[in-house]
Every structure is written in C-alpha cells, then in structure tokens.
Amino acid sequence: MTRSLTTIIGTLVLSATLTAAEEPKTVTLRWQGQSFFEIQSSQGTRIVTDPHEIPAFGRKDVSADIVLISHFHNDHTQVEVLKNQGKFRVVEGLKRNGKKIDWNPVDEKIRDVHIRTVGVYHDGMAGMERGKNAIFAIEVDGLRFVHLGDLGHVLSEQTIKQIGPVDVLMIPVGGVYTINGAEAKQVVAQLKPRQYIIPMHYGTKGFDDLLPPDEFLEDQKNVKKFLGNKLTISTDFKPAEPIVALLEWKN
Numbered sequence: 275m276t277r278s279l280t281t282i283i284g285t286l287v288l289s290a291t292l293t294a295a296e297e298p299k300t301v302t303l304r305w306q307g308q309s310f311f312e313i314q315s316s317q318g319t320r321i322v323t324d325p326h327e328i329p330a331f332g333r334k335d336v337s338a339d340i341v342l343i344s345h346f347h348n349d350h351t352q353v354e355v356l357k358n359q360g361k362f363r364v365v366e367g368l369k370r371n372g373k374k375i376d377w378n379p380v381d382e383k384i385r386d387v388h389i390r391t392v393g394v395y396h397d398g399m400a401g402m403e404r405g406k407n408a409i410f411a412i413e414v415d416g417l418r419f420v421h422l423g424d425l426g427h428v429l430s431e432q433t434i435k436q437i438g439p440v441d442v443l444m445i446p447v448g449g450v451y452t453i454n455g456a457e458a459k460q461v462v463a464q465l466k467p468r469q470y471i472i473p474m475h476y477g478t479k480g481f482d483d484l485l486p487p488d489e490f491l492e493d494q495k496n497v498k499k500f501l502g503n504k505l506t507i508s509t510d511f512k513p514a515e516p517i518v519a520l521l522e523w524k525n
Contacts, residue, residue: 344423367408455489
C-alpha cells in the first residue's frame with residue numbers, strides 16, 4: 275500500500291525542518307579596542323558593548339541595534355560614537371537612584387538575542403574603591419557570550435552559577451582598574467569557556483594606561499593571534515580546549 279500524498283508531504287516538511295535546525299549558524303564578533311565589541315547574530319542583529327572614544331584606538335565606524343553598558347565610567351559609555359543615533363536600544367547594567375548607583379537586573383529577549391545581567395564589583399573591596407559593575411550574559415544563536423565589563427575580583431560560587439555555561443568569554447586582563455593577568459587566569463578556570471577566551475581592557479601600542487596582556491598570555495597553550503579585529507564563530511565549533519584569541523583592534 276502506498277502512503278497518502280498528505281503523509282508524504284508531512285514527512286518531507288518535517289525532514290526539511292530538522293535539517294534547517296541542525297545547520298550550523300555563524301556569529302561575527304569584532305573588537306574595537308578596550309571593552310568595545312560588536313557582535314552580529316546570524317539574523318543581522320548588532321549588539322555593541324561598552325563603546326569608548328579613546329583617541330589611541332581611532333575613530334570607529336560602527337552601528338548597533340542593542341548597546342550594553344556595564345558601568346558608568348566614561349570609557350564605557352560613549353554611545354555618541356555610534357553611527358545610527360536614535361535607532362538603537364541602550365541596556366544599562368547599573369541604575370541611578372539619586373546619588374546611589376545599584377545593579378540593574380536584566381533578563382530580557384530583544385529581537386533574537388537574550389540578555390541577562392549579573393551584578394559584581396569594579397574592585398576587590400566590594401565596590402568601596404570603584405563601585406559596582408555588571409556582567410552581561412548574551413545568548414545569540416544558541417551560543418553564550420559573556421562580557422565581564424570592568425570586573426575587579428575573582429568570582430564567588432554564587433556568581434559562577436548565576437553566569438552559567440560560557441561559550442565565548444570577553445575578559446579584562448590589564449590590571450590597574452580591573453583584574454590583572456593572573457587573576458584573569460583564575461576567572462577563566464572558574465568559568466571554563468568552551469570555545470574562545472578574548473582578552474580585553476589592556477594596554478596596547480599608543481595606549482599604556484593599562485598593563486599589556488603578557489601576564490595573562492604567559493604559559494597559555496592555545497593562543498592564536500589575529501591580524502584583524504574580526505572573529506567568525508560557528509555554532510558547531512567544538513575545540514578540544516578553548517582558544518585564547520588575541521585580536522587586533524584595527525579593522
């Protein structure tokens with residue numbers, strides 16, 4: 275007995291749906307210096323983190339749909355540098371209540387992106403020196419990107435659980451105002467990112483306010499240096515160990 279036409283069509287549709295769901299997607303990440311990243315989903319949504327206007331990194335040609343601000347220091351809040359003014363949504367990890375600044379809990383889906391915040395501190399003294407900071411957990415195409423902002427301490431067990439699984443970790447390593455290279459290694463060991471570890475917020479040629487990434491890179495086995503600022507990330511990429519991706523801030 276032959277199957278009915280309806281059954282055959284239904285089977286073909288189901289097969290096509292499963293195939294489409296299994297196809298890997300690609301997320302594009304670009305580093306614009308300091309803690310300023312642009313992440314673009316497979317559907318074209320552009321997420322920007324902590325935009326700056328530091329002269330040493332040059333003028334940036336970046337547009338956004340969503341802008342994430344980890345804290346209110348002026349090298350992380352310069353939304354004016356973005357091209358498409360008035361056309362992006364700003365999500366702040368902190369909120370002002372008079373003179374007091376507190377964490378701003380965020381757990382929201384915007385377009386095809388899910389964004390959560392986790393409250394931490396900008397220093398190792400529970401915020402007494404530099405205040406509060408927000409970590410952003412960004413889910414894009416099934417990948418978990420975690421941007422640590424200006425993290426100033428190693429993480430507690432509670433914070434590690436709040437962050438959850440990590441595929442791509444953007445971590446400050448330059449010390450002075452954040453964790454240094456040695457502390458960053460501890461945080462990497464705590465979070466165990468699966469695909470990439472991307473150092474940020476460190477001293478570069480022409481910008482020596484922070485320490486270079488040398489301490490963090492020392493004794494790392496899987497370091498890959500890129501000539502440009504772009505990293506293309508496939509959802510099906512499963513390295514035996516995560517790659518430490520040292521990006522160039524220039525296009």
